[in-house]
Amino acid sequence: MKIAIASGKGGTGKTTVSLNLALSLSDVQLFDCDVEEPNCNLFLGFDLEKVEDVVCPVPVINQEKCSICRQCSDFCRYNALAALPDRVLFFPSLCHGCGGCAVLCSEKAIQESQRSLGVIEKAKGESSPEFYRGLLNIGETMTSSVIKTLKKYIDDRKTAILDAPPGTACPVIASIGDVDYCVLVTESTPFGFHDLRLAVDVVRSLKVPFGVIINRWGLGDSRVEEYCKAEGIPILLKIPNDLKIAELYSRGIPFVREMPEWNEKFLGMFEAIKLQLADTEEART
Amino acid sequence: MVIKETGGVKRMNICVTASGEGLDSKVDPRFGRCSYFVIYDPETRRVESVSNAAAFASGGTGIKAAEIIANAGVDVLLTGTVGPNAFSIFSELGINVQVGVKGTVQEAIRQYEAGELQSLQSPNSTPGFGMRKGNGMGKGMKGGGVGRGIDRDN
Ligand code: SF4
Ligand code: SF4
Numbered sequence A: 001m002k003i004a005i006a007s008g009k010g011g012t013g014k015t016t017v018s019l020n021l022a023l024s025l026s027d028v029q030l031f032d033c034d035v036e037e038p039n040c041n042l043f044l045g046f047d048l049e050k051v052e053d054v055v056c057p058v059p060v061i062n063q064e065k066c067s068i069c070r071q072c073s074d075f076c077r078y079n080a081l082a083a084l085p086d087r088v089l090f091f092p093s094l095c096h097g098c099g100g101c102a103v104l105c106s107e108k109a110i111q112e113s114q115r116s117l118g119v120i121e122k123a124k125g126e127s128s129p130e131f132y133r134g135l136l137n138i139g140e141t142m143t144s145s146v147i148k149t150l151k152k153y154i155d156d157r158k159t160a161i162l163d164a165p166p167g168t169a170c171p172v173i174a175s176i177g178d179v180d181y182c183v184l185v186t187e188s189t190p191f192g193f194h195d196l197r198l199a200v201d202v203v204r205s206l207k208v209p210f211g212v213i214i215n216r217w218g219l220g221d222s223r224v225e226e227y228c229k230a231e232g233i234p235i236l237l238k239i240p241n242d243l244k245i246a247e248l249y250s251r252g253i254p255f256v257r258e259m260p261e262w263n264e265k266f267l268g269m270f271e272a273i274k275l276q277l278a279d280t281e282e283a284r285t
Numbered sequence B: 001m002v003i004k005e006t007g008g009v010k011r012m013n014i015c016v017t018a019s020g021e022g023l024d025s026k027v028d029p030r031f032g033r034c035s036y037f038v039i040y041d042p043e044t045r046r047v048e049s050v051s052n053a054a055a056f057a058s059g060g061t062g063i064k065a066a067e068i069i070a071n072a073g074v075d076v077l078l079t080g081t082v083g084p085n086a087f088s089i090f091s092e093l094g095i096n097v098q099v100g101v102k103g104t105v106q107e108a109i110r111q112y113e114a115g116e117l118q119s120l121q122s123p124n125s126t127p128g129f130g131m132r133k134g135n136g137m138g139k140g141m142k143g144g145g146v147g148r149g150i151d152r153d154n
Helices: A014-024 A040-044 A071-075 A100-104 A143-151 A170-176 A190-205 A223-231 A243-250 A260-284 B061-071 B084-093 B105-113
Strands: A002-006 A028-032 A048-061 A081-083 A088-090 A110-123 A130-136 A159-163 A181-187 A210-217 A235-240 B014-018 B036-041 B046-051 B076-079 B096-099
Touching: A002 A014, A002 A170, A014 A028, A014 A040, A014 A159, A014 A181, A014 A210, A014 A260, A028 A040, A040 A130, A048 A088, A048 A100, A048 A130, A048 A143, A071 A081, A071 A100, A081 B061, A088 B084, A100 A110, A110 A143, A130 A143, A143 A170, A170 A190, A181 A190, A181 A260, A190 A210, A190 A223, A210 A223, A210 A260, A235 A260, B014 B105, B036 B061, B036 B105, B061 B084, B076 B105
Parallel strands: A002 A159, A002 A181, A028 A130, A028 A159, A181 A210, A210 A235, B014 B076, B076 B096
Antiparallel strands: A048 A110, A081 A088, A110 A130, B014 B036, B036 B046
């Protein structure tokens, strides 16, 4: 089963939830899909090793063969090619590696080479949770490609926890697009509430079953709870605005490690998710 | 840098980024996102308005717009802001970019002829979405383009 942990904005405790849930379960994989700023391992401290380079094809133009027919530049919908009066210029940072230009060039002036987008890393040896992360190269924009490559390492026989990037843009869709369940982490503050509603729109449009965790519960007001009730969204867990939790966080320790009672709570949440999924399955059949 | 016209020997196409067609339309300082390129030949006094097909592209707007300019045989571009991708194309082709235009296209051309505009030496705007942190330099160039002759054989 694949469970994504997401939130409409950063800093709501998404990574905390991913880590604590993964540490509470057994036979589990944890994926840090926030490839622009992966920080799960700050809390896990695993030794990592590279398992794969993520690359994308890029065109190389042989100006000698090019007749400046302009076909490639007209075709490229990312505008990575400019056909100037005397040559074709290529802008690698805009290229999405679709390979189309090389195929259509009738002069065979375009060859394919490879550009590195980032790497996939894994915790060395046997670790619990089994941990993978993607790392996007600085200056690179093809975030979703790295996330898709990262997700190839999901083992269907295990429970996979995916720590999604914050926000509601493409990388988030790439992360939660085909999961079985999505946990939205929010805070009961005006901003938290606003971002939660954006996130709810996204998961609803993707038709992914979901529930909400309220982090730093007790802070702010009750609007998230009222909203969830009105919308029929299950509240899976409330993590109180607790001094000890905050202190463990600041020391880089996932709180289930020091507060075993939370182990039970995350396990209970996992069971509740399974029940909710069984119910929706039933409702469908 | 103002290029003097020497007795009609050299053709000089001046292009102004504008919000409409013709010499009386208002200038639009956004190079990639302007609606029209108004191209003026001081010698023949011919005016041509080319609509900017790139204005609504989601990424690489500047590149497409610069491609249009380059292929229209423009030598001098009068505008407001130019991003790094478009700028690299202009310097590659030796297109003289002048910024600080105000008013109508006609007035912009007068400002240029009076030497009131500034020649752009580096990009003065960040690219739009579609390119966040890239360095914006095109590859596949042959030799340095800046300062090359502005005559072209097509
Ligand atoms: S399609 Fe091929 S020949 Fe035509 S402009 Fe592009 S590279 Fe040159
Ligand atoms: S590979 Fe695709 S995106 Fe890249 S330049 Fe060619 S057509 Fe454009």
